[in-house]
Amino acid sequence: MTKRAVIIKSTVLLGLTILIYVFGFFPSSVQKYYSTGFYPYISSALRYISGIFPFAIGDIIYAVLIGFVLYKIFRFYKRRQSLKKKDRIIIPLQVFNFFLLLYIIFKIVWGLNYNRPSVSEELGIGYEKYTVKELVQLGNYFVDKTNALKLKQTKVPTYKIVDLEKTSAEAYNLMEKKxxxxxxxxxxxxxxxxxxxxxxxxxxxxxxxxxxxxxMNTNLPDFVKPYVSCHEIAHQLGIAYEDEANLLGYLTASNSPDLNYQYSANYEMLKYILFEIRMKAPDDYKILYDKLLPQVIADFKAEKEFWRKYNGQMFGYMDAAFDRFLKLNNQKKGIDSYQDIVIWLWNIYKPQLAVNNTQLPVKHTN
Incomplete structure (x- = not known):
């Protein structure tokens, strides 16, 4: 390819990149024309094509792309002395064009969903922040709910990926009616x-x-898998941000007729809530934790041991970092930190909690 052709290609790709980037500043338009317009068709088509293969072709695509980039870098480094002057300009431009093309493809096939309005608005869920007392009420509600579901549970199945795909799809089909x-x-x-x-x-x-x-990471404990599958499917539906995928995953799994899905969803949300309470009200956290059934605590321990087994160094680092964070935020500093998923859960359940507003056996700070 001539130098002129490469420059023209760079100009076109850069122009498209700028247009896509600017389009992202208009969330309503992204929602109307992309997230609920063009994207559902392209994502459905991609799933149809990928579904033909019994293995994750995405992993192979990424491995090939990484290998291609490394090969090009190595080849350029080896030949850098013998390259002509024009080639020393063309090759970097070709690399630049490659990454511009990847960016454009990424934004078109999924990435523009980062610029859509919050999915909580579409679902009509408010964003009123909670007090520590209200957070503890929410925690108490989820402790009771998770305990009750655990008592109903008989045996957690050993999930195969086909079982998760089928049951999760059925759960989403039920939610589509709403x-x-x-x-x-x-x-x-x-x-x-x-x-x-x-x-x-x-x-x-x-x-x-x-x-x-x-x-899906199929090594995960089986009681975690239902919720994780629903969370990852939320990303397929164009939900880009993690907290928003948590919300969709929770709503879907918790409304499934499958008891194991309900437990998995509430167990995962309880973790987020207890994390928040542990930061803001350690005494309340201990009381709530003590209310958990031994079977639920056993699941916490099993998941903790799973990550310790596979990811011991990371586990130790995260544990130490969290302890340091608690010490730094022992008083008022950091009290205004919030997780979006916990805020949305509070706004979903606050009418119910207001009706059942009984005195909790906990100590709250405000």
Whole structure:
């Protein structure tokens, strides 16, 4: 390719990149023309194509792309002395064009969803922040709910990826009857190619935008898998941010007729709530933790041991970092930190908590 052709290509790609970037500053337009317009069709098509393969093709695509980039860098480094002057300009431009093209493809097949309005607005969920007392009320509610579901549970099945795909898709189909946001066609849930590697990195699952696949870490404890599968499917539906995927995953799994899905969803939300209470009201955290059934505590310990087994160094680092954070924020500093998912849970359940507003056996600070 001539130098002129490469420069023209760079100009075109850069222009498209700028247009896409500027489009992202108009969330309502992104929602109307992309997230609920063009995106559902392209994501459904990607899932249909990826579903033909019994393995995660997204992992292979990313491995090939990384290998290609490394090869080009190595080749350029080896030949740098013998390259002509024009080639020393063309090759870096070609690399630049490659990354611009990747950016454009990423934004078109999924990335523009980062610029859509918050999914909580679409679901009509408020954003009123809670007091510490209200947070503890929410924690008490989820402790009771999780305990009650655990008592009903008989045996957690050993989940295969096909079982998770089928049951999670059914749960989304039920939610679609309440809101079209949950529409999920051409289900495509895959096991990652190397659960051991993913476990070592500390990842439960991830979405592969270039292939449209939701990828699961199949090494996870079985009681965690239902919620994680619903969370990753939320990303397939164009929910980009983690807290928003948590919300959709929770609503879907908790409304499933499958008791194991309900428990998994409430167990996961309880973790987020207890984390917040532990930061803001350590005494209340201890009392609430003591209310948990031994079976629920056993699940906490099993999950903790799972991550300790695969990700010991990361586990130790995170534990130490959290202890340091608590010491730094022992008094008022940091009291205004919030997790969006906990705020949304409070806004969902505050009418119910107001009706059942009884004196809790806890000490709250305000």
């Amino acid at each position: 809101n079209p946001l949950f529409r999920y066609s051409n289900p495509c849930l895959k096991a990652v190619l190397s659960p051991w590697v993913i476990s070592k990195v500390g990842i439960e699952g991830y979405y592969a935008p270039l292939s449209g696949e939701a990828n």
